[in-house]
Amino acid sequence: MTSPLSNTDLNVRVTVTERNVDLAFSVPVGQTLALVGPNGAGKTTTLLALAGWLMPDTGYAQLADTVFFDCPDAQTRPKTWMAARYRSIGYLSQNHHLFPHLSVLENIMYGMDRAGITGRKSRKTKAEKWLSRVGLAGYGRRKPAQLSGGQAQRVAIARVLASGPRLVLLDEPLAALDVDAAPALRQLLADVLQDHTVVLVTHHHDDVEALADQVHHID
Incomplete structure (x- = not known):
């Protein structure tokens, strides 16, 4: 069950018109959210924006009292843009x-x-x-x-x-592994990511089952 929003949550809104991306979600602190959807839906684009490697047209991302970016208008400079190296994000x-x-x-x-x-x-x-x-x-x-x-x-x-x-981003972390190696790595991630705030992108149901506290479906 999703926890009520609080000032410790990760709150995200990302719009990238050229890539047809427009989504919003929140992640309670210490939990893992899985972003699932078809290729081209904007999952990796969202992770890149959170990591500080892509600037969205509009949107914001805030974890507790830290604002990663605040881009209210596509025609003007961001109100806030924190450089990637200062965000304390693991990718x-x-x-x-x-x-x-x-x-x-x-x-x-x-x-x-x-x-x-x-x-x-x-x-x-x-x-x-x-x-x-x-x-x-x-x-x-x-x-x-x-x-x-x-x-x-x-x-x-x-x-x-x-x-x-402070935030961990997982972009298909097990996709390149063979079927024999993946289950052990999946269990390892489940163990070491406890109490971390995580956004997971995956196409694999087993990843969602093992790692995610909640799921955000992108059409």
């Missing part, structure tokens, strides 16, 4: 986007400054804890090329959450 897609020249441990440590974790020793300790949590203890010195697809996605999950995001 996970089907591509893990790990840095190939960094070790697994270094990949997870990347971005920890945003979570207020400074000093190499502290970051390394935190990264090792996350490696253990995603089932890859002892893999820290490996490079991404030495990992399977499922292992690389586990590292990507650890990297996203180790940065301490």
